[in-house]
Amino acid sequence: MEKVVIADKLTKKFGNFIATNEITFAVDKGEIFGFLGANGAGKTTAMRMLCGLLKPSSGDAKVAGFDVYTQTEKIKERIGYMSQKFSLYEDLTVRENIKFYGGIYGLRLPAIKSKTEYILEKLSLGEVADTLVASLPLGWKQRLAFSIAMLHEPPVVFLDEPTGGVDPITRRQFWDMLYEAASNGTTIFITTHYMDEAEYCNRVSIMVDGRIQALDTPRRLREQYGVESMDGVFQILARGTSTK
Numbered sequence: 693m694e695k696v697v698i699a700d701k702l703t704k705k706f707g708n709f710i711a712t713n714e715i716t717f718a719v720d721k722g723e724i725f726g727f728l729g730a731n732g733a734g735k736t737t738a739m740r741m742l743c744g745l746l747k748p749s750s751g752d753a754k755v756a757g758f759d760v761y762t763q764t765e766k767i768k769e770r771i772g773y774m775s776q777k778f779s780l781y782e783d784l785t786v787r788e789n790i791k792f793y794g795g796i797y798g799l800r801l802p803a804i805k806s807k808t809e810y811i812l813e814k815l816s817l818g819e820v821a822d823t824l825v826a827s828l829p830l831g832w833k834q835r836l837a838f839s840i841a842m843l844h845e846p847p848v849v850f851l852d853e854p855t856g857g858v859d860p861i862t863r864r865q866f867w868d869m870l871y872e873a874a875s876n877g878t879t880i881f882i883t884t885h886y887m888d889e890a891e892y893c894n895r896v897s898i899m900v901d902g903r904i905q906a907l908d909t910p911r912r913l914r915e916q917y918g919v920e921s922m923d924g925v926f927q928i929l930a931r932g933t934s935t936k
């Protein structure tokens with residue numbers, strides 16, 4: 693199986709403080725990999741290193757076959773990225789946002805046009821194509837932001853708490869998009885605080901104080917810790933408490 697994200701003892705120190713401590717894992721092509729941890733565990737730091745935005749202190753990592761020390765520009769071209777504070781322009785329309793980001797990702801005008809039609813149709817946004825993004829419901833904005841992160845058809849997409857602030861049904865609709873992208877071979881690397889979402893991942897890692905404390909399928913983690921849900925696993929590992 694092709695490995696799309698590989699981290700080998702990847703470490704980031706800020707002065708004497710070790711934010712990410714020798715994390716090691718490999719994510720398969722088309723896998724949905726959940727990257728969990730309590731606030732301050734080091735997830736964002738790790739993700740920024742993998743996206744080529746922050747130089748590691750030590751260890752190695754490759755994303756889409758490129759090295760995080762020496763090939764950061766190539767990595768940036770080949771990844772999609774969406775954060776909780778996703779960067780849609782609220783004062784542009786849906787159509788204008790797609791066009792703007794298409795241009796940033798280097799798509800030509802005909803490709804932008806066909807992608808625009810595809811996204812409008814797929815997300816049933818035809819009626820609001822010329823409406824300002826500011827007036828859309830949050831769940832619609834999140835799905836639009838994900839579609840825009842996928843405009844240049846990256847092999848891997850990094851999602852940093854992409855579904856914050858919406859209800860479980862709206863989150864589920866977002867996850868339908870993730871499953872479809874993954875089944876088409878896109879690798880999904882996602883952080884979340886929602887444990888229903890952790891259950892949806894193929895595999896989950898849980899970080900505590902900069903280290904990966906557990907990494908397996910949700911089912912095997914539940915079995916290993918003898919609990920009914922990923923929330924139970926998370927409480928034991930990340931919060932140091934048991935809810936059994």
Ligand SMILES: Nc1ncnc2c1ncn2[C@@H]1O[C@H](COP(=O)(O)OP(=O)(O)OP(=O)(O)O)[C@@H](O)[C@H]1O
Pocket residue numbers: 706709711729730731732733734735736737738
């Ligand atoms: N530039 C920096 N300089 C110093 N310390 C930093 C810096 N960036 C992050 N840290 C520290 O590293 C630790 C890990 O932060 P990080 O943002 O990676 O955690 P996180 O798991 O993403 O948390 P959250 O879920 O709150 O986003 C925190 O204690 C944070 O204060």
